[in-house]
Amino acid sequence: MDDIARFGAYLSDEKHSSRNTVSSYLRDTTQFAEYLHNYCDIDLREADSAAVQDYMDWMLSHGKSAASVTRFLASVKSFYSYMVAAGELKKNPAQGVAAAKVERKYPEILTAKEVELFLEQPECVDAKGFRDHAMLELLYATGIRVSELIALNREDVNLQAAFLRCGGEKRERIIPLYPRAVKALRDYIQTVRPRLAGQEEPALFVNMNGQRMTRQGFWKIVKYYQGKAEITKDITPHTLRHSFAVHLLENGADLRSIQEMLGHADISSTQIYAQIVKQRLQDVYHKAHPLA
Template sequence: MEYLSGYERFLTEEKKASPNTLSSYLRDVRQYLDWLGEEGISPTQALHADVEAYTRSMTARGKSAATVTRSQASLKSFYSWMMEIGQIGENPARGLSQTKVERKLPHILTSREVELFLEQPDPSDAKGCRDKAMLELLYATGIRVSELIGLNLDNINLSAGFIRCANRGKERIIPLYQAAVRALQNYLDRVRPQMVEHPDEKALFVNMSGERMSRQGFWKIIKHYQEKAGIQKDITPHTLRHSFAAHLLENGADLHSIQEMLGHADISSTQIYTQVVSQKLKDVYNKDHPRA
């Protein structure tokens, strides 16, 4: 494991990898290095055939195609770094056989299900007022949950009706619909001043202890209102992000605008929603056409 700490510094300091990417890449590389150790092979001496053998062993152990593909990407990255620091002359993970991954369409809520879900928090109650503001903002902008809980007061401009959201050093501006603006204004005027532990707290959304909301805390909020609404679909923070994108596309928004609001680096990540909308139309056709 002598190279793992150096690779971690590379991902953190030079690549500015997100916490999730950092965790998954390090886990993949650690498991690979363990396998090499069992085989008596040094990472600097590993050949392309060794890396191929490792990925085949993952499949034999029942790992999914998606897991194998991600591990291959992790190993390519690891060995690229090894080349950069002069430990090896060529990348043994280059040209690995691609594992076919079946890309599943994201689950979305119907417009009515979104309305029902957003109606659940009681804005007359302090907690409900905060929850209403968080859920409206999430559906209004399609931002990631990490971006939502990372928002500070200076990231919002309610008079102009937009938020500024930064991810990996890139900032994007996303508009807000009026219901979201009203919910946020209500929260900021009535509730947040009483919730914050310290007057200089920067976090937009805080928990009942007055500190920045956590991912786990917000996950519980989502599950609470799903149960309260009686919606059978499994709702996660990403479900609202997917629904935001699919509903915009259904109503005529262009893909590039949706890509910009979602913060996708590649348009191919956004194009998945065209398949979601097409599948939805096909389902409606098959259900309602008299000769289908």
């Protein structure tokens, strides 16, 4: 039984909450968990107060009412209070978060030029450079989550057909690769990876000790190249995923196709990128139009 299911049992069996209360609290908490997975690449146990506030901003940007946001906050505070009381967490990340803030907040997006600059930073002169270049190129080429990137095995990449398979058996998806990403992967797989790990290691991307790359290790790589590129925007491992989606939209891709490539269960999770594109167009208009 997972954390949300145990929370539901607690509400029903110990708190004797009404069926409607249990249903709404579980729905709010489940939707928050999906948001964390899709946009932050973390789970409920890893969320902090900033993640709670960001989700409330996201709800408002998607037309949710102040009442819905307030109810969510009550739900998630109750969930985390239960987790603390059960000894599963040390503190409640929703404690002290207020529902009054209504400022819209969108994820950071890189321009096409900033992406080019960022992807150019790894120098393909040694094993680390080839590996890092392949990872960053693949992330922008496919928009996959960082958790999916580090979970990839060698057999998940088909260089000849130029596609990537990810997402697991239940929700497997096939994502095409552009030629530059194929070349970066081929250089890494054929030349570099055999020197880092043996055939017994299934992971596609490994660290310098020949073990599967970790999320923490990849985070350090991203931050290192952000500093090297001298990009002032705050780049996280998820930034290339967001930029991938927005750039596809700006160049004519439809939301359904982007939803499929990103692996979103609900298209409402994908619609935030349409909001970002709309906001960017408005910003350009007001800056550029002589009478605006």
